[in-house]
Amino acid sequence: MPAALGVLGASNGFLALFEVDTVAGVVLGGIFALSALGIVLVYRVTGVLNFAHGAMGMFSTFIAWKVLHDWHPGVATKEIAFTDVKSIAFAVAIALVFSLLLGLVLENAVFRWLRGRTQLTKAVITVGILLALQSTASLLFGSTQYHEAIQFFDPTRCPAGNPACVTWVIPEVNVGPVNLPSIAIGWDQLLVLFVALALAAALAIFLRTTRIGTAMRAVSDDPVAASLWGIPVNLVGSVSWMLGSLVAAIAGILLISVGVTFDTVSLTVLIVDALAVALIAGLVSLPMAIVGGFALGLLETYPKLYIQNSTGLPKFIAIMVILAVLLLRSEKNLLRSKS
């Protein structure tokens, strides 16, 4: 659970709920944006629309969970491992290394052999990967809905059991006649936002300034011409898949750290929200993926002000956004010229 998702103080009106949902929506949006970044990156460079993106992130996240659950490195029992910073850092590192390997294997064992096939063929293959990963995960890690969440900031360690030490409390503000109630934002929520924005910026800088980043942009523009110029297309493909998989893993780990249902299915079906955001970004633009992520996160969260306990409504909103984007954008903008 988030360290302290709630309103401190007495005023518990609509505005207070609105503030809480805004924060939750922005955080969710950050995660959507991260997932979409991975999809956009892989699509731009390799031309594969990865339906298994959510499943890949899910699998890597479960690797971290498994390390903490079975091994609980550095601490005596698994109960404290999920809140111990050193154990978590170790487990997350292993998960991230695993995600890099997963990306590497996928490119070299599967997608390298599909060059020149249609986009659709490649997309269907990712469906196969999705099924295989999701099933393997439920075999290895259990298909129940309950798995311990990873907590980067443990409220029980705060002095005197006061969870306020892992939250950032914004005092109440009076804007004219409107009284904005005080709100507590968890550090874990801030962490998600920070990582999402930092990763997006890092990716943009990586693509613009490094040699391999430039090579990736060249391949995304024209793979044949790029290979004629001596750009190692296979290496570039491997790097994009590894980065995509890494971003998916980071998104998954952050997602469960802010208390979303942690099972093999929930993280896999995150793909629809990520695809909606990727479409908002026209499947190519990294900055628009961030903006679109926040927009969709808020859109999916605000209905909670009026409708409680609806698991399906967010997915329905996502498809509505997908349809709206597809209606408003022309197909030419969305599909690259090569098939």
Add this chain to the structure above:
Amino acid sequence: MTARRRQIVIGLAALAVAALAPLPFNNLVIANVSAVTVLYAFGILSVVILTGYVGQVSLCQATFMGISAFTVGALVNSGVNYFAAAVVGVLAAFVLGVLVGIPALRLRGILLAIVTVGVALSFDYYFYQDQVFAWFNGGLSGWHIGATNMLGVELNNFDPPNMLHVYWLLLVVFAIVAVLIYNIHDSGSGRRFRAIRESEIAAATMGVNLTQYKLLAFGLAAAVAGVGGAFFPLVEGTVTNQPFSFFVSLQFAAIAVLVGIRFIPAAFLGGVFMSAFPEALKHAQDVVHVEIPFVWFNVALGLLLIVQMIQFPDGIYGHNARLVEHLAQRFAKPKALATEVQRP
């Protein structure tokens, strides 16, 4: 024998084998698995029509099955005759299919696939699960369906002979639908469908009404899936969201591609694969006394799909059918070849 007559004989023989196959066992599980096989075959057949014939990708065929099944569940529970409800269910699937087809008028390939993923997930999580739609999805426990009868024959899912009746009924319906779809392939509509598959622009230039035929294809495919869905409550006794989830849609698409997306017989083989493989796993478990979870099926499916897409783009059925054809040509008399036109 002409090719046509040979196909009829092979088809009837296959039907007879399929009808008699569960008889020697005389047990409820086998009868049930057989009936479920046909239900899945309907789902995969709908992928064959939509993707194999018309080239439109859909990852939401289980959703079409679901809307039909839930419609039947809701209607039967409010006192409507089962078969009348089934007709309404198939119509509901047809309408939903046409609605999903509307975005397809502007979209192709992966963009369409994204839309259908969204449709599958929003139906799976919202309309088939949410309490707001309890009047449609039957609330938390779904719908329960008892026995029914057709022309005095008892149909239910709790004793073996009656379950077999359901199976035979399904088999006959499947055979009829399959023959209809088979005939569509070479009809005017079928040629327009295939023209759309090969190139939408070329098809439109030749005067094919893209709007009409794309919507027709979606409606038709959804209706075929809906026929399977309409009989689902009869076979399983309950209707919940689980059998129509996003993952089942993905399985339909994956199995259709794996077995051979352009071939009707492949749809039935796919159904056998989808229902018999997990059952066989269960029995293997009893023999070797090691627990083999059912999910291995999906793992195998995903891996097989990857290998197949790289090595055999025509699918298992298509690949072997071609091999058989090559062999037949090698051993056939040359003049026989000249008179026969092979249908795919």
